[in-house]
Amino acid sequence: MSSPAPDVLDKRALRRQLRRQRRALSPRQQKRASHRLAAHLAALPELRRARRLSLYLSVQGEIDPLALLPWLRRRRVAVYLPVLRPFTDNRLWFVRFDADTPMVKNRFGIPEPHPRFGARARNRLPAWALDTLIVPLVGFDKNANRMGMGGGFYDRTLAFMRRPYGPKPALIGVAHELQKVDCLPLEPWDVPLSAVATDEAIYRARA
Ligand SMILES: Nc1nc2c(c(=O)[nH]1)N(C=O)[C@@H](CNc1ccc(C(=O)N[C@@H](CCC(=O)O)C(=O)O)cc1)CN2
Ligand SMILES: Nc1ncnc2c1ncn2[C@@H]1O[C@H](COP(=O)(O)OP(=O)(O)OP(=O)(O)O)[C@@H](O)[C@H]1O
Numbered sequence: 001m002s003s004p005a006p007d008v009l010d011k012r013a014l015r016r017q018l019r020r021q022r023r024a025l026s027p028r029q030q031k032r033a034s035h036r037l038a039a040h041l042a043a044l045p046e047l048r049r050a051r052r053l054s055l056y057l058s059v060q061g062e063i064d065p066l067a068l069l070p071w072l073r074r075r076r077v078a079v080y081l082p083v084l085r086p087f088t089d090n091r092l093w094f095v096r097f098d099a100d101t102p103m104v105k106n107r108f109g110i111p112e113p114h115p116r117f118g119a120r121a122r123n124r125l126p127a128w129a130l131d132t133l134i135v136p137l138v139g140f141d142k143n144a145n146r147m148g149m150g151g152g153f154y155d156r157t158l159a160f161m162r163r164p165y166g167p168k169p170a171l172i173g174v175a176h177e178l179q180k181v182d183c184l185p186l187e188p189w190d191v192p193l194s195a196v197a198t199d200e201a202i203y204r205a206r207a
């Protein structure tokens with residue numbers, strides 16, 4: 001076993017620090033951030049044109065995108081949640097999320113649609129079939145570079161985005177403003193986001 005390179009250790013420490021900072025927010029701060037985020041998201045063209053969109057259910061201080069749900073329901077947008085794909089390592093697919101979707105906790109303690117519900121092909125979509133994905137972030141920088149939980153779930157699931165042809169959903173990262181850092185190291189497998197939205201601002205990737 002070789003020991004991890006210093007930049008890997010830096011990234012791990014940064015991830016831990018950012019996760020601690022977001023967990024420290026009060027319920028009142030969380031609620032306010034969620035509503036401000038929803039207002040920013042609803043102004044984005046990537047959301048206004050979406051017919052099929054994925055959200056996530058927030059855990060451990062993540063900014064909560066669900067304040068946007070009434071707006072999405074009014075517009076008849078089909079809402080999906082990320083689900084850990086069975087029999088495949090660290091990949092996601094996306095399962096319909098409606099008022100009557102049966103939910104269970106996955107191995108990380110995050111609620112997701114029941115595997116039996118997701119097993120029905122008509123209840124789920126691969127990432128490429130969505131118009132827009134709302135991607136949870138642990139950290140980001142002003143150029144909309146992202147850092148996630150470290151499992152590589154979204155990076156693996158979105159690897160198709162690098163192909164020169166085929167469908168390309170819009171990727172909108174979301175986070176609390178306090179998760180912004182100066183500059184994130186770019187990894188070869190990182191898939192660029194279209195934009196990052198926070199409780200305070202929108203950050204666009206540079207063309
Ligand atoms: N709310 C939410 N849902 C999501 C994600 C997310 O980041 N947030 N994901 C985005 O990828 C996927 C799940 N990925 C995750 C990756 C790591 C951990 C996690 O807490 N890992 C533990 C240690 C691992 C373990 O318990 O075995 C840790 O880091 O402390 C959680 C979710 C799909 N659903
Ligand atoms: N397309 C891919 N194919 C295979 N492995 C990958 C791919 N993308 C990422 N990985 C692996 O996933 C691991 C986690 O990557 P990284 O530290 O960038 O996570 P992250 O971007 O924070 O995670 P996430 O995508 O879950 O938000 C890395 O060790 C990397 O080797």
